[in-house]
Amino acid sequence: MIVPEKNTDKLDKDVKGPLETPQLDFIRAIIEEDIKAGKHDGRVHTRFPPEPNGYLHIGHAKAICIDFGVAADYGGKCNLRMDDSNPAKESMEFVEAIEEDIRWLGFDWEDRLYFASDYYEQLYEYAEQLVKKGKAYVDDLSAAEIREYRGTLTKPGRESRYRNRSVEENLDLFQRMRAGEFPDGSKVLRAKIDMASGNLNMRDPIMYRILRAKHYRRGNTWCIYPTYDFTHGQSDSIEGITHSLCSLEFEDHRPLYDWYLDQLGIYHPQQIEFARLNLSHTVLSKRLLKQLVDEGHVSGWDDPRMPTLSGMRRRGYTPEAIRDFCDRIGVAKRDSLVNIALLQHCLREDLNKRTQRVMAVLHPLRVVIDNYPEGKVEELDAANNPEDESMGSRKIPFSGTIYIEREDFREDPPKKFFRLAPGREVRLKHAYYITCDRVMKDQRTGEIVELHCTYDPESRGGWTSDGRKVMGTLHWVSAEHAVNAEVRFYDHLFVKEDPFDLKEGEDFKHYLNPNSLEVLSDCKVESTLAEAKPGSRYQFLRQGYFCVDSDSIEQRLVFNRTVSLRDTWAKIEKAQQ
């Protein structure tokens, strides 16, 4: 058979093209160029530089995945550095929490945990160098004056009357600042750059302030502290960082970092900025999250509704799901608001693979099987994961009285409802077919209190050989064997996709979801869960993924719903209304 040449050409092209050249985000593209050009001798060394003043959230996870991921991709290293230049807000508690969260996420900084506070002496020396070069001066202006002198976005600033002190005087004053001769806030060290610059960061930025605060690592050895801007760039330089990856808001700071590095004549890393993550239905800001904690809108930093890594961990998220999410959202420079549905998709996909199926009835409705032999109990086989035989199976007890889900029964079933209803037959997962004969109600309230059914002994295991079609399959739990449990349901923290899309005078808390937490205390779970340990994850058949909460104690199981299963029926039902 002769194949026209044109076609083969086309085929060739189609098959090769995109498959052979994996797409690079713009950061990796730059790095590959740098490597090709022999910049930094082809070395790649990044860092993740948090300030230990709060807990890490999913936005940090994005940065962590980029910083550590890029290094890993190019055989480089990634440091963990605490950017601690503000003693008033930082603590060891946060350092430890940060380390724990990053480890949990699955990244390793080996022996490279650094602290900007370890560079204080070096930084001070750098500052003196700038003073000696006439590039920095001690200013006596008050904070208010400095602000006023800075000018505005459209008006240039004015030079301080202290700007032209002699090098000798500046050096003397700066040394005495360090020696503690001046009260807090009375003087600052400033870089002498350009008070008329369009970039406000270049209008003689402050390098050092006098601050008598006990530092969580340095104690009281310092009474002057470098500002972040005078700390960050040089810290990267000291560590030999090749690519300083950070978020967009530091783009205007880059010229300043470059200026310091150039004036000092020290090693010069390359800063590249990317857009930080915004997630729908939540907020990603340490300040705002702290506010939610402090005002009691959530139970703490690790409340399972929080987008913090500790909250997500407690809720049942896996590091794998979070990393997959970070891969999928990509890296770019434009502001975006990623829908939380994508995060949940990644979660479900991971949990679906790894999680054992069990049965739990959240809103129990008692069902008596009239023709089941009195007192009989059977042990039935139940696969732990129908998609993964290696996960094995377990035995679950079946008896004449069981619980099913209240919403799995309707007296007047709507169209397409193929669960239990009077006269209807359904399958009990792993067990038998049952048919509903009678509905028992509370005389006064009319509430359904119990169902009476009959079962088909031939359908053991949930199947018959007569080819009967049974559409509905229900989960259930044997009444006498069931274990009580509390189950906590979580929903979006905010009802609005973008909590910052506010009308005049509205606070972001205006859109807090009043129903973000729902607690069910009378749930019935299968007996195999009696010994379940905190942190263990399951799929409750037909309902979702659940995780044993740290509040769980013996005899009192507490589950968190990590995420629901996709619910097609809910959509159908909603569409019917």
Next chain:
RNA sequence: UGGGGCGUCGUCAAGUGGUAAGACUCAGGACUUUGGAUCCUGCAUCGGAGGUUCGAAUCCUCCCGCCCCAGCCA
């Protein structure tokens, strides 16, 4: 009105002059002892207007919109 960025499907996001990848969502359908999972199918002319070119999301010009910056926070 200053400086720095950014504008491609509902949401993310590829594309770097050769005729719009992919993912999520959504809508159909297949399959199913989880109405789960899985599998098919469908869904954008690229902020706007001009221009250059045989050909532009990609180049030029102008315009519009959004984000960040006036902490001795980071």
